Amino acid sequence: MSFRNAARKTFLSTRAYSTPAGSSALKERFAELLPGWQAEVKDLKAKYGNTVIGETTLGQAYGGMRGIKGLVWEGSVLDPVEGIRFRGKTIPEIQKVLPKVEGGNEPLPEALFWLLLTGEVPTAEQTKALSEDLAARAKLPKHVEDLLDSCPSTLHPMAQFSIGINALESESEFAKAYANGVGKKEYWKYTFEDSLNLLAKLPTIAAKIYKNVFKDGKVAPVDVSLDYSKNFATQLGFGDNQEFVELLRLYLCIHSDHEGGNVSAHTTHLVGSALSSPYLSLAAGMNGLAGPLHGRANQEVLEWLVAMKAELEGDFSKEKIEKYLWKTLNSGRVIPGYGHAVLRKTDPRYMAQREFALKHMPDYDLFKLVSAIYEVAPKVLREQGKTKNPWPNVDSHSGILLQYYGLTQQSFYTVLFGVARAFGVLPALIIDRGLGLPIERPKSFSTQKYIELVKSITKE
Numbered sequence: 452m453s454f455r456n457a458a459r460k461t462f463l464s465t466r467a468y469s470t471p472a473g474s475s476a477l478k479e480r481f482a483e484l485l486p487g488w489q490a491e492v493k494d495l496k497a498k499y500g501n502t503v504i505g506e507t508t509l510g511q512a513y514g515g516m517r518g519i520k521g522l523v524w525e526g527s528v529l530d531p532v533e534g535i536r537f538r539g540k541t542i543p544e545i546q547k548v549l550p551k552v553e554g555g556n557e558p559l560p561e562a563l564f565w566l567l568l569t570g571e572v573p574t575a576e577q578t579k580a581l582s583e584d585l586a587a588r589a590k591l592p593k594h595v596e597d598l599l600d601s602c603p604s605t606l607h608p609m610a611q612f613s614i615g616i617n618a619l620e621s622e623s624e625f626a627k628a629y630a631n632g633v634g635k636k637e638y639w640k641y642t643f644e645d646s647l648n649l650l651a652k653l654p655t656i657a658a659k660i661y662k663n664v665f666k667d668g669k670v671a672p673v674d675v676s677l678d679y680s681k682n683f684a685t686q687l688g689f690g691d692n693q694e695f696v697e698l699l700r701l702y703l704c705i706h707s708d709h710e711g712g713n714v715s716a717h718t719t720h721l722v723g724s725a726l727s728s729p730y731l732s733l734a735a736g737m738n739g740l741a742g743p744l745h746g747r748a749n750q751e752v753l754e755w756l757v758a759m760k761a762e763l764e765g766d767f768s769k770e771k772i773e774k775y776l777w778k779t780l781n782s783g784r785v786i787p788g789y790g791h792a793v794l795r796k797t798d799p800r801y802m803a804q805r806e807f808a809l810k811h812m813p814d815y816d817l818f819k820l821v822s823a824i825y826e827v828a829p830k831v832l833r834e835q836g837k838t839k840n841p842w843p844n845v846d847s848h849s850g851i852l853l854q855y856y857g858l859t860q861q862s863f864y865t866v867l868f869g870v871a872r873a874f875g876v877l878p879a880l881i882i883d884r885g886l887g888l889p890i891e892r893p894k895s896f897s898t899q900k901y902i903e904l905v906k907s908i909t910k911e
């Protein structure tokens with residue numbers, strides 16, 4: 452049987468899982484592609500499984516495992532200088548080739564999901580059908596709504612987000628199928644359904660948290676004729692502002708995926724490797740995203756900018772900014788939004804947001820402040836001489852764009868990042884299950900053992 456026929460057969464057997472129309476084309480395409488990928492990986496392992504692809508130093512073991520090659524991640528690869536490529540495409544390229552709504556300029560995250568899962572750019576019709584499908588799956592079960600309503604408004608939005616996602620585990624088709632003894636080859640199909648359901652429900656969870664904590668608690672229902680970002684913006688209360696909707700489309704795309712080793716992606720993958728459902732896996736990843744050195748940096752940046760603006764009293768001169776940066780560093784803090792574990796140049800996600808700001812809010816005072824810091828901070832960080840990367844990352848720009856349109860509650864910002872991150876880590880989880888990747892279990896040693904190891908190697 453040819454790949455295509457085998458795939459067709461696989462696809463037909465998936466019909467039993469009642470995939471709504473819009474995602475069935477995506478599921479079918481994935482099923483067609485999967486046997487080829489499985490064969491490719493099998494061949495690669497058979498031919499080169501013993502080829503040495505890197506070496507590990509003791510410094511890396513104590514240094515957060517930077518640079519150690521040991522993960523497989525198909526959706527994106529991060530070049531230290533050039534930045535991210537999604538399935539080989541740069542951010543400007545995805546802005547160009549991915550479908551947009553009529554009259555819109557920014558790519559649709561639904562289309563990016565398709566690209567990350569299959570490596571192929573969907574048509575406008577396929578994207579529209581996927582948008583409709585996601586909207587049809589958006590409703591939350593009552594117990595999740597009740598749980599979110601019972602959270603105190605003092606509980607950080609990211610903690611609430613994680614609670615909401617964990618509670619959705621009740622809906623897991625993967626967990627039910629596993630409990631019923633489904634075979635390994637079928638895992639990805641249930642993971643696919645869970646991932647689509649989860650992705651579809653995330654904006655409603657996020658909007659519920661936003662409305663509960665900061666507004667009247669009421670969230671508008673989704674409209675199946677609208678795209679994901681327009682619905683999400685409407686649920687947050689900003690749907691009438693077309694520029695905000697466009698920003699959200701861009702925001703969701705550029706925050707989606709950044710290779711597999713960052714904390715949120717790696718955690719989702721790691722927990723998923725134990726065959727925890729996509730709900731439990733993503734919730735774990737979100738707990739990592741909530742850390743101030745990772746996704747919460749966008750909240751930290753905004754708080755820091757607001758404090759700086761107040762202290763500078765409108766004087767954004769280089770001298771004043773430099774003084775403030777040194778004050779931050781000398782107090783033992785990091786400059787939030789600068790530095791990166793992998794990148795060694797300005798993050799193209801920063802540049803995409805800068806382009807957006809230049810187009811839509813060139814005279815906004817917080818944008819001017821962010822631009823002025825960009826002129827000074829790399830020099831100051833180089834002078835300090837600690838960070839390997841003195842350039843800005845994605846988080847140094849995102850908050851002020853949201854502020855401009857009135858989404859001013861910075862403790863909510865990481866939740867938006869979390870919704871976006873799901874677009875990257877869920878396709879990866881489906882692929883993990885499709886390729887049958889094993890439970891992850893790297894080796895650890897105690898310091899005593901490492902001492903013995905290095906002594907035996909260096910013969911000291």
Ligand SMILES: CC(C)(COP(=O)(O)OP(=O)(O)OC[C@H]1O[C@@H](n2cnc3c(N)ncnc32)[C@H](O)[C@@H]1OP(=O)(O)O)[C@@H](O)C(=O)NCCC(=O)NCCS
Pocket residue numbers: 743744745746748780784785786787788789790791792793832837838839840844845846
């Ligand atoms: C992103 C980040 C966690 C990467 O960490 P990393 O890979 O360990 O970075 P480096 O190897 O360059 O760190 C070396 C030193 O420079 C410091 N450093 C890194 N970024 C810094 C920054 N923005 N401001 C001040 N110091 C910084 C580190 O704290 C470390 O100091 P130490 O030796 O005293 O522990 C780090 O750059 C950071 O804390 N940035 C600010 C938070 C942020 O923007 N996070 C979002 C990332 S997308």
